[in-house]
Amino acid sequence: MRLSKPTQALAYLFISTALAVPVEPAKYPTHDLPIFDCKPPVYKERLPTYSLGHALQFPEDTLQAIISEAAGGAKMNEREDDVGRYWYSGETLVGRFDKTTNETVVLPDLPYLKPGHIKLNEDLLRKLRGHPAIIASDKTVSSIVIGSRLDGSRQHFLGTEPSRPASYLLEGIIQRAIPYGAGTHPVCGGSSGSQAVFSFDVNGNIRGLRHAWKPASNQNTFLRPLTPDQIQARITEELVAAGLGSRRAVVRHIDLCFYDSGAARIQPVFRFNATISTVLGGPATALIVGYIPASEKGALEPLPNITTPDAGDLPKPDFPQTNPPGFNNTHPPNTTALLAPLPGPSRRDNGAITLGRYLMNGDGLSTTFIEEANGLWSGLHSTSSRFVNAQYYWDDPHVYDAWAYYYVNNVHVAFSDGHGSPHSFLTNGGLPGAGEVTISSDLYTKGFGASATTGGKLAYWILGECSVIPAPIDYPAGQGHLAFDPWWKVFNGGIRAAVGYRDLAYTNPPKWNEVGKTLGHGASVVHGFMSTMLPTGKTSAITRCGRDGDNIYQVSGLSKPDCLTIWWYN
Numbered sequence: 216m217r218l219s220k221p222t223q224a225l226a227y228l229f230i231s232t233a234l235a236v237p238v239e240p241a242k243y244p245t246h247d248l249p250i251f252d253c254k255p256p257v258y259k260e261r262l263p264t265y266s267l268g269h270a271l272q273f274p275e276d277t278l279q280a281i282i283s284e285a286a287g288g289a290k291m292n293e294r295e296d297d298v299g300r301y302w303y304s305g306e307t308l309v310g311r312f313d314k315t316t317n318e319t320v321v322l323p324d325l326p327y328l329k330p331g332h333i334k335l336n337e338d339l340l341r342k343l344r345g346h347p348a349i350i351a352s353d354k355t356v357s358s359i360v361i362g363s364r365l366d367g368s369r370q371h372f373l374g375t376e377p378s379r380p381a382s383y384l385l386e387g388i389i390q391r392a393i394p395y396g397a398g399t400h401p402v403c404g405g406s407s408g409s410q411a412v413f414s415f416d417v418n419g420n421i422r423g424l425r426h427a428w429k430p431a432s433n434q435n436t437f438l439r440p441l442t443p444d445q446i447q448a449r450i451t452e453e454l455v456a457a458g459l460g461s462r463r464a465v466v467r468h469i470d471l472c473f474y475d476s477g478a479a480r481i482q483p484v485f486r487f488n489a490t491i492s493t494v495l496g497g498p499a500t501a502l503i504v505g506y507i508p509a510s511e512k513g514a515l516e517p518l519p520n521i522t523t524p525d526a527g528d529l530p531k532p533d534f535p536q537t538n539p540p541g542f543n544n545t546h547p548p549n550t551t552a553l554l555a556p557l558p559g560p561s562r563r564d565n566g567a568i569t570l571g572r573y574l575m576n577g578d579g580l581s582t583t584f585i586e587e588a589n590g591l592w593s594g595l596h597s598t599s600s601r602f603v604n605a606q607y608y609w610d611d612p613h614v615y616d617a618w619a620y621y622y623v624n625n626v627h628v629a630f631s632d633g634h635g636s637p638h639s640f641l642t643n644g645g646l647p648g649a650g651e652v653t654i655s656s657d658l659y660t661k662g663f664g665a666s667a668t669t670g671g672k673l674a675y676w677i678l679g680e681c682s683v684i685p686a687p688i689d690y691p692a693g694q695g696h697l698a699f700d701p702w703w704k705v706f707n708g709g710i711r712a713a714v715g716y717r718d719l720a721y722t723n724p725p726k727w728n729e730v731g732k733t734l735g736h737g738a739s740v741v742h743g744f745m746s747t748m749l750p751t752g753k754t755s756a757i758t759r760c761g762r763d764g765d766n767i768y769q770v771s772g773l774s775k776p777d778c779l780t781i782w783w784y785n
């Protein structure tokens with residue numbers, strides 16, 4: 216979904232590598248073959264498989280202690296329904312336990328975090344690792360690794376240097392692995408499976424947590440690994456089947472890992488990642504990760520597909536109306552009375568939270584964008600009937616320009632998805648320049664939000680595209696303000712936050728479903744998004760100062776901001 220800088224020299228290198236490593240030329244026309252920029256690994260020894268037991272349940276006393284720390288000592292309210300337990304600080308979700316899976320998530324209350332130099336509390340991590348209800352003692356092994364760091368910075372006036380970046384959280388991860396051959400290989404998984412991630416604050420206390428773990432036992436099946444030629448052929452097949460076989464796909468890395476579905480098994484797989492370019496030899500505009508079964512026996516449990524070429528039975532977006540009923544096409548709308556009714560319950564219904572989704576059309580990954588958009592909507596919808604699927608369109612620059620009054624600024628929550636680069640994204644591969652929209656020159660001049668001057672509604676903008684929200688550290692010293700400056704125009708309209716990525720990120724529809732659920736349960740939009748999507752890329756967010764803890768139900772209009780905050784993961 217994401218753009219990086221063009222690298223001519225590298226493009227050359229990939230092509231020559233591809234010529235050196237032909238892949239079953241008889242089977243596919245050459246233009247349908249991906250390029251391999253790496254060699255498949257060689258393994259000979261038979262591979263172990265594991266079966267999984269019941270999910271561990273994170274110990275209640277430790278959980279309660281972590282939740283009250285995460286809320287900064289504020290008073291907690293607990294709610295419960297058939298599928299889970301939920302802990303709130305005020306109206307913001309801080310903790311969630313899923314009764315159907317035994318997964319536990321704790322999110323920090325961002326406004327309570329203090330900046331400073333953060334180190335992992337290794338004593339505490341070792342103690343947690345030794346707890347049999349947190350990490351099962353079995354034939355798998357685990358090690359403590361340093362994860363991502365959450366930083367933040369503020370800017371008070373457009374064009375001025377923002378505050379020095381400060382650190383707020385640091386992740387300590389207990390990484391599961393499988394002994395094989397001379398070493399160990401990581402347990403991997405797309406969106407489920409074992410995980411134990413703890414976020415530490417400046418005082419060495421745990422403020423965030425993500426836990427799911429099932430004890431594993433060896434099965435008596437030992438699988439013969441695929442040969443390097445077979446691995447390359449299978450990856451080629453998978454990319455071709457996904458419509459991504461062309462030379463625009465470059466496979467960057469292949470490794471052996473053990474896929475944990477979170478269901479019944481841990482099975483050996485070859486994991487690969489690939490960059491996709493919109494133009495042959497052009498910059499990478501997307502990242503994907505895929506898994507192929509490690510032996511000829513095939514998958515012991517279904518593995519995620521890269522994409523479903525026709526997006527299955529999922530509802531497809533409509534084409535945006537360039538001349539919606541009741542409008543004079545030459546005049547963008549500016550009064551509510553003119554608006555055509557939105558689908559679903561009236562947007563004026565008390566308490567309805569309207570969602571608009573805008574997806575890049577005319578692209579090899581457009582079906583993946585459909586899957587992601589449906590994941591987000593079904594996640595939100597599963598938590599509350601207050602959500603209204605108000606708009607679902609193929610994207611277009613008009614969604615954001617003076618016509619935003621009808622589109623993006625006519626809903627409370629907007630989701631856009633496609634390819635992106637710093638402060639810019641593509642809306643439609645079929646339009647000149649792929650319908651590029653630049654923040655802020657291509658946006659409605661009065662900004663987005665529910666302020667009196669725009670008369671709009673937007674409170675949160677979720678950007679699924681890569682790299683659109685760079686951090687001050689992504690610019691040379693002394694130019695950190697460039698990360699903030701274009702956003703003032705947007706925030707002057709009264710919007711509360713925009714969330715997205717500061718770098719390339721992977722597509723992952725199940726994760727978007729999880730974001731929908733997390734936000735629907737009332738997590739901070741900023742950190743609910745940033746921590747849930749972190750496994751797919753370096754997430755970031757820009758928010759009005761002091762609005763980092765707001766949840767998706769807080770949508771009323773705000774005046775012009777006097778300060779903006781950027782949060783980012785490293």
Ligand SMILES: *[C@@H]1O[C@H](CO)[C@@H](O)[C@H](O)[C@H]1NC(C)=O
Nearest residue numbers: 268269270271272315316317
């Ligand atoms: C969750 O934990 C409980 C208590 O240990 C156990 O009975 C149940 O089977 C677990 N759930 C799953 C999905 O494994």
Ligand SMILES: *[C@@H]1O[C@H](CO)[C@@H](O)[C@H](O)[C@H]1NC(C)=O
Nearest residue numbers: 467468470487488489490502
């Ligand atoms: C592909 O995976 C490898 C190993 O995990 C990683 O080092 C590399 O950065 C990934 N490539 C991209 C483009 O993300």
Ligand SMILES: *[C@@H]1O[C@H](CO)[C@@H](O)[C@H](O)[C@H]1NC(C)=O
Nearest residue numbers: 516517518519520521522523
């Ligand atoms: C992936 O695609 C194959 C073939 O279409 C299908 O049989 C399999 O169930 C799919 N896997 C998942 C996880 O949907």
Ligand SMILES: *[C@@H]1O[C@H](CO)[C@@H](O)[C@H](O)[C@H]1NC(C)=O
Nearest residue numbers: 538541542543544545546547
């Ligand atoms: C739209 O407005 C312009 C300028 O007022 C006018 O010339 C044109 O006829 C109008 N078009 C329609 C379809 O009403």
Ligand SMILES: *[C@@H]1O[C@H](CO)[C@@H](O)[C@H](O)[C@H]1NC(C)=O
Nearest residue numbers: 543545546547548549550668
């Ligand atoms: C609203 O639209 C009308 C007709 O299109 C136009 O004359 C007027 O200037 C617009 N008002 C604002 C505040 O943009």
